[in-house]
Amino acid sequence: MAKIHVTATVNGDEVEFLCELEETLLDVLRDELHLTGSKEGCASGDCGACSVMLDGRLVCACLVLGVEMEGRSVETIEAMAAGDELHPLQQKFLEHAALQCGICTPGILVAAKALLEKKPDPTETEVRFWLAGNLCRCTGYDKIIRAVLDAAAEMRVS
Amino acid sequence: MEQMRYEAPDTVDAAVALLVGAGGETRILAGGTDLLVQLRAEWIEPDLILDVKKIPELTEISKENGGFRIGAAVTGAELGEHLGVKKAWPGVVEAVELIGSVQIQSRATMGGNLCNASPAADSVPALIAAGATAAIAGPNGRREIPVEDVGTGPGRTCLAKGEIVTSIFLPSRPAHSGDAYLRFIPRTEMDIAVVGAGVSLTLDGGGKCSAARVALGAVAERALLVDAAARALIGTPVDDAALDNLAKAASAAARPIDDKRGTKEYRIKVSGVLARRAAQAALERARQS
Amino acid sequence: MSTAEKLENGKFKWVGTRPVRPDGVDKVTGRARFGADLFLPGMLVGRVLRSPHAHARIKSIDTSKAEALPGVKAVVTRDDFKEMPSESVAAGEMMIDYRDMTRNIMAREKVLYDGHAVAAVAAASASVARKALKLIKVEYEVLPHVIGVIEAMEPGAPVLHEAMFTEGVEPTPDTPSNIAARNELGRGDVEAGFKKADIILERTFDTAPVHQGYIENHACVASVSEDGKAELWCSTQGHYMVRAFCAKLLGMDISDLRVTASEIGGGFGGKTIVYLEPVALVLSQKAHHPVKMVMTREEVFRATGPTSGANVWVKLGATKDGKITAAEAVLKYQAGAFPGSPVGPGCMCAFAPYDIENVKVVGYDVVSNRPKVAAYRAPGAPISEYAVECVVDELAEKLGLDPIELRLKNAAKEGTQAAYGPKFGPIGFVETLEAAKSHPHYNAPLGPNQGRGVASGFWFNIGGESCATININEDGTAQLMVGTPDIGGSRASMAMMAAEELGIDLDKVNPVIGDTGSLGFSFLTGGSRVTFATGKAVIVAAGNVITDLRERAAKIWDIPVDAVEWEDGFARPTSSNAGEFDPLSLADIAAMAAKTGGPIAGHAQINAQGAAPGFGTHIVDVEVDKETGRVTVLRYTVIQDAGKAIHPSYVEGQYQGGAAQGIGWALNEEYVYGEDGRMQNTGFLDYRMPVASDLPMIDTQIIEVPNPNHPYGVRGVGETPLVPAMGAVACAVEHALGTRLNELPMSPPRVLKAIGAIGEAQA
Known part of the structure; x- marks a missing residue:
């Protein structure tokens, strides 16, 4: 063919x-x-x-x-990572234990990065709706949302 | 077994010529958010996939006669970033933005939403309420028809062989008018509308409704323009009594089926609820415009 | 400091802290390899042909055209699998029968559900494989089907298995039916108990089957060599179980099959059995190439296990002051196409949170034309406990008592005789209730159309067989190997326990999941057993390493081993009487290993006993839109006894994830079947699991009532968090509406129907 x-x-x-x-x-x-x-x-x-x-x-x-x-x-x-340097989102996902099985993690990280590039200071609600197209069955999203908000805060400072 | 073919012409004429010349089944690829799912599920096995995203005319938003002409392959994300359209027809833009996730928004198009002809398509009731028209190009030239005439049933349109929808025209927004679209889904995102309601209305100087259009989605074989619901508003100050009548008319017009997304009874009831809420939102916008 | 002293003083170095998980970087960079991520040279694509009918006899299968298609390397059907005698074995918390298993992976006489595997091909590409499937001609004799549990139990219902005569009924019926078994448990005299009651409530509940919903579809790669030896890579909760099942089904020696567990993208019980793996092995054997098989999401929904849908009748009697005098229930659980629903544990758990003198529970295991159920997070318990918790809540309401007070009045405590048998040891149920009562959430004000629900839950937790090996490397680092796949961060807790015991830094411990050729048998990841049972194995293995280290130090110092102690990562003389020596670190001793006897290692192979149950209490606030029936979850709090949280973040994660799954079960998840018996919502679009915008933050509170049978006090935590959720949400909806639905999911049409806003609602 x-x-x-x-x-x-x-x-x-x-x-x-x-x-x-x-x-x-x-x-x-x-x-x-x-x-x-x-x-x-x-x-x-x-x-x-x-x-x-x-x-x-x-x-x-x-x-x-x-x-x-x-x-x-x-x-x-x-x-997403720049050489040895993890993206702040990747780092925050690790620190917040924002993954369990990890299968949804790559997609969520890519999506979250797109959000923070467009909107550096999102609210919790904005993060939740932006990530609505990324299913996670393990975490209940709590730690994911916290990790994204924390990464956003850190990226605004640096 | 014939092999599927892919073409990505860069003019409307070339696209029409390819469609006319194609034997067997053809499918237009715009955002692909419906088409690729259908392909993967093997519901369709087209001989030709015609990608229309390389045709400039289909991917542009332009001003025309005080309104906007939106290329059929403009994505939801691009539309949502267009401040002019958003200001003039917030209900339409909201409806388009309700389609799927951010990921879907990057790809999904109004033209695709219209031509996929799902009775539950979110943009269609909003477009109908807005009085939008669809521009169609085909072997016999071009024509422009009301959006409500495009879909004829689930997955079926009035398009003849060789025809494609090239753009959607949103007319000039009258003074003191507003539009809104609401849908009901069980979750907060990612579902197909169980019921959708679009309302566009205009107020006269005295605050009475001088013109209105009401459309419902997911309650019939195609999106419905509900004149009786509009009549319930026209000539009234859009007060509770008028809204009650609107809701009754909307529920009366709904002729849904039971399916995996909702029951008939439920859809009839919620048609009225959403029509009422959408009218209230449109009213608020009309008052502020 | 001994472990007991550390526990007493709370002076752990690692246990109870929140380090980054060892496999974390691979998982945030996309490097981690899941089931579908392996590519082998010469690998073929395997795909399955599935039944379009809910129930049909297979008259013939003609594969000749498919076999003739260029690029097709093998086709398999029922003829490639041998008949298996009936033999039941444990698969996690569920039982399986090899006779049924071989029929479930490839239909034999009949197809029993839409999606049942009928044939499979291995081909050079996915497109050739798809075309080949279309060339397989299967002739069916379509039979009447039955989907619902109540309908399946009716006399005259289409019978799935002509030789199924209800077990557990005296005398055994002489006609076959879909009721595979009846079981009963209880204590005391319920009739006498109800006579003592001032109030008796009887309610019936229906729950929909729900899928585990793991995001990673089933996937495997099989490679069978010409000498009959085989390698299998797959996404599973238990690769030793996969090995056992496949070896049995294929008639192989267990030692000839080496199974490697890939990273696993969620399981929740659903990856404790085999679907593709034996098929891929047979395809590879026939094709003489490695074969990769990956299910589509549609296949996962049509053909892999949900948990049971059920019908549950509950009767509770209580005195005016809220003491429950008798409890009775009848549970009818769907098993899917083959017997083996979790109705047994459903019966055992139904009233387990409560100290009730008179209890009777009857369960029915019922087959129907839908996929065979698989374990799902505390299998069986969420269904029966949902029903019981709703009645407990109504009882409190009718008696004018606070629902937590009512529970406290009846709560099981240490020494309580559980209706299912044992006497409880130390348990933390009362502590979760007290914590809930004083939680700010419980006393926060509510707005209009809002309601608050509280419910509790119980799960046994299990122990079982686990191996662990710790190899001390030449540089003093430690290689830790366990045999239980890491589904949610267990490598972190295993490494933390090893580091704690050995007294070395956590980053010196590298934990891996061994394949079946590298480590002895370990039971699967399930039953909330890994941190408890495999954790115990790790601690024993670390103890053996320490014994070895002390011997080496004794040799170096030339003193008796009894005169060497191991403390905080150093060998020291027990007292100055033993001699004056500088302490030797683990690294010091490792560096001298060659001179002191060779490599240093510790191994443990145990059957961990003494798993202790988990109790939890959930509080949830909802708001109901009475015009559309939409239920919005506003606030959620999970309080649960963990015994001891090794890595609190991952314990919280279990609490939050369980609650989220429970919210989905409560509100929107269900299977929709057409008249033709085919599932209609075979994707995430219409099988509506919660998305991020559906949920609030999920607050957690970890209670720690140590399990005396684990050195650190660990209890399993994985499953209990699902159990209370549906009851809590249901009670919250009730309090917002003033009406009880008694049916899951509480979808918008059902909510409107319940408050009379619309008439008949079917879904």
Whole structure:
């Protein structure tokens, strides 16, 4: 079966890949590029575990076709830490124990980072509604919300 | 087994030509938030997927005759960031912004919401209430029709082969008018509307309602424009009595079914509740405008 | 300082602190590898063909066209799995039967639910695998189906298993039915007890089946070698159980199957049995390639275990001053397509929080055409205790008593004889009630249309078999290996206990989960057992390391081992009589290991006894929109006895997560079936689990009444937090509405129906 050749930017690097038309960006990231930090929880845009930044916008990678990526740029959880330096959100998630099983964590971190870039001083309610597209079944969200608010406070200071 | 084809033309004419020339099933890809789910679930197996996001005309918001023309592939996020549209038609923008999560908003479009033709589409009742029209391009040229005429039933539209919706036009906002859209979902986010209600109304100098449009979603095979509900408001100061009549008219117009998202009885009752609440919100905006 | 002294003085170095978990960085960077994250060379994609019918006889399966499709490397059906005799074994807190298990992973005579596996393929790509599934022709004879528990029990209902005659009934019925078993427990004389009562309440409740809702779909990679040896990587709560089940189903020697537990993206009981794993092994065996299988979310909903939906009848009698004189209940639990609902523990837990002289509980295990239930967080208990807590609340209301006071009057204490058998040791139920009574939340004012609910809950907690090994490295660091998958931060608490015992810094302990080839049998992660049972194994292993270290020091100093003590990470002479020596650190001794006898290690293999039960009390405020029926949770407080919290953040996390799952169960989660017996809401869009904006912060209070059977006093904490939630929310809704719903979920249509705003509501 003929695959389609696509050139895109992934975490700052130009990459080429072949994909079948029915493959999503999530399939490409995971199965072709082996960037498995983005998770599949639903493949229907309902759980947010595959959240990535596509040309600066937060999307579910499961709702983007691989072929749509031609000439576009995606950032995944794998690009969140700067070298040895964790992003403040990553650090706060660790300090607040804001993860249990950790499967939703990459998507929530990517989504939370997008929020803080747009709104550095969100209220609890704003964080909750922004993260409504990211399901977590373990934590009841409490520690996640606290970690995001704490990271926001720290990022405003620094 | 035929292989699926993907095309991403950059003009409307090219898109129409591809659609006209295509054999078998075709699907338009705008935001893809419905299409990709349907593909993955194997509910549809199109021969051609036509991505319309590379067509500039479909991705722009422009001013026109005091109103706004919104490209069919403009995303919810882009619309929400457009202060002009938000100021003129807050109810429409709110309705679009209710569709899914932030992630969905980055992709979902009004054109897609309209053409996916779900009876529960959030933007559609708000657009109908606003008196919006849809611009359609096809092999026989272009036409513009009221939004309420686009959807004909679940997943069905009036579009002929080769036709696509290119934009949605929101008319100039009259003075002393306001619009609002409310929906009921069991959770606070991420659900499909169990009932949706859009209301747009205009007040005269004396504070009486001079014009109104009321639309309901998720209570019939398509979104309904409910004239009787609008009549309940027109000529009144939109007081409790008028709102009661509006609610009754809305409930009376609802002809829902029982399904996994709600019961018939429930939807009928809540149609009135939401129509009333949406009218109150629209009234508040009209008074402040 | 000894552990007992540390406990007495609260002078722990690590226990009770909140360090960053050892696996944390991998989990915030996307590096952690979950079930679907493994790629092996030459790996194929495996997919399952599932039944579109709720109940049908399989007349034939033709796989020839699929096998002929280029890229297809193997196809398997029922013919590739051997018949298993009926044999029951424990799977966590539930029992499974191998005869049923082999039928659940691949249908044999009949399909018994929508989504039941019928065939599977292994192919070079996902798209080829999908096409292959479409080429498999299955001829069905569709049979009448039955979904609901009450309907399934009716005479004349479609019978799933022609050879099922209700167990536990004398004489055994001579006609088959869907009632797999009846069981009964109790004490005293309920009739006499009710005679002493001034007030008697009888209520019936219905609860919907709910899914565990883990975000990670089931996934595994199997690789079977030509010599019959196999490796399996999978997301599971117990890889030793997976090994046992797969070896049995495939007729393998246990030693030929090495299972590695991936990181696990949630389980809540649902990953204590096998679905894909044996299928992937057989596919790999036939294809001579590794095979990866990953379920879709739709498959998870259609084919993996929810917990039971149920019908529960409760009768309580009490004196005017609130002393419960008798309690009776009948529980009818859905088991799904095969017997084995958690009705047993449901019966045992129903009245466990209370000291009641006269108790009788009858349970029915009922099959119907839906997926076989799996364990879900305190399996069985949330259902029966929800019903009982609602009646307790109504009793308090009718008697004009505060609901906490009523509970205090009847609360089980140390020495109370539980209706299910044992006498309780030290327990913290009364402490949770006292804490709730004096909590600011309990006394805060409420607004209009708001209500407050309180409910309590009980879960046994279990112990069981665990292994632990601590290897001391040459540089004085410690490699800790346990065999219980870490589902919510247990590597942190295991490392903390090891560091505490050894007296070394926490960052010198590196905890890992061993595969089945690296460590001896460990029972699964479930039953709230890991911190207790595996924790005990870690402490014993650390003790063995210390014994070894003392011997090495004795050798170095050339004094008797009895003259060496281990304190705060150093070997010291017990007294100056033993000699004058500078203390030797663990690192000092490790560096000299080669000269003193070789590598230093400690191992423990235990069957941990003495797990102590967990009690909790929840307080919740809700507001109800009486026009739409929407219930909003405004405030939530969880108070629970942890015995001793090793890592309090993760204990709080268990409390909060359990409460959130309970809120979902209470308000919106349910399975919707069509007339055709097929599940209609097979995704997160319409199976409505709470999202972040649905919930408030969830306050917690950790009560610590130590378990005398654990060196630090640990009780399990994982499961109890779910148990009180539905009762608490239901009582809050009742107090906001002035009407009781007696049905879960309390979805908006049901709320409006209950207050008469609309007529018949069905959902």
